[in-house]
Amino acid sequence: MGLISNMFNYSKPGPGVDKEERQKRRFFLFFELFFRKFWKLIQLNLLYVLFWIPPLIAGTLLTPYNATLAYLAFFLVGTFVAGPATAGAVYILRNFATQTPVFLLSDFFQQFKANYKQSALAFLFNSLALFACYASYLFYGEYMDMGFLNYVFKAMVLIMALLVLFETFHTFLMIVTVDLKLKDIFKNCFLFAILNLVRNFCSLLFAVGFLWLEYKFFPLS
Template sequence: MAGFFGFFDYTKPGPGVPENQPPKSKFVVFFEVTARKFWKLCWLNILYFLVSLPILILLYLVIGNYIFPIIQSATKEAGNIKDIQSLQGFLMFAFSLTLLSGFMVFGIGPTTAGFTYIVRNFAREEHAWVTSDFFEHTKKNLKEGIISFITDLLVLWIFSVAIRFYSIQSLKYPSVGIIKYFLIFTLFVYFMMHIYIYPMMVTYNLKVRHIYKNAFIFTILKLPHTIGMFLLLATVWLIPFILLFVTRFIPMLLLYLLVWVSLIGLAQNFYTNYIFGIYLNPQKKSEEQFESQENTELSSSKDDDSDSKESV
């Protein structure tokens, strides 16, 4: 007889999960996953930062050309020369690290694809090896990631030049200001599209133009939800920066390097998994209720054991 008079019998099955227990809300599941995967999220954040360092250094040099003149003009009357230089260095460090972390969330090419694959799996409550899967899916999405990153740089450069041009022209011709505001709104929509771009890149077997097309469709189709999610992610992204100026505690910015980008990516993929489940994988729900209705599938099946992308 196993155990001792029926006690301490570890071969017996446990009580399991009650059949009628309601599913947990995504909000609760997010914090449960965060707690379980916290140290893996930290390592993923650090790994993502280290591997992306060459790209981040390039972006830092570009950002400096825009930020430093603004900081100089804003701090020119801060006090004596020593105080001004100290303040300028502090602001340059704070703004640069915050913006670079924003680029990591926004997308910086193939490394973002590898990063997104991990947080997507965590959001699905599926397994992922942080280091090996990161490099594997960075390599798998090398072409798409490079094209997306170059596209982003071109779009940002073109829009910055155009917005600056029409801002100057609007001083002489106020009616031209309409074009400026239209460009700003269009750029804002382009920013919001990135909520969907990289999760779609690592999940579905699509060409880059189709990824951008679908991301635009989702952005417009779910515009109120997308705006809300974008503002939520932007607010969370700025929290360490705000805490820095409230507490004057510089190590607050280390949150960006240690875990903050991973937390934002996890929240983003909780949202995109939900949206994709409704519009791109509706058969998953029907399969749970009607196992025989295979002819009603609208997109590809779930990832197979080899972690191949789904086709749409």
């Protein structure tokens, strides 16, 4: 009787999933989700690209006059459209990754509105920070002649640029995930940029490698 009752006792916990097996499966989960959500990803990218058209137009119109002004116009216009759109896109991607049901259009625009202020300010801060790193690198390379110190300052600028870049990997994900003030989000993201240095480097190398393959096999000209 005990054996039979145990067979039909559905409240009894099962053996579960082995820890090593679960971790091993996660290794392939990225590609599994990529192919499963392939057409949804295409739709999301087409929607996301639309919000980059205004900053591209602004930057293109000003490029013949001043490259620096064109860069600033590109990111200033992008602050008001591409920044919040990034929050919407990241929210959709996060739900794809966690396999949480999501409605692409409605959830995208809901997150666009709900996180508009924080995502716009985050986009503006990151853009200006990267521009400051770029300008500083040029300054120490072309306008300052301090010998060996030039290389020291340029190395420091490159490190700061990498930290800002790694911080952007986490910013919008945290904006759509947790309810924190923007300064606390930046603080946490910079901590993640430092503490997850190896993972951030791997993510950067993966992105660069993917772009290189795209350029190699699907050139624009």
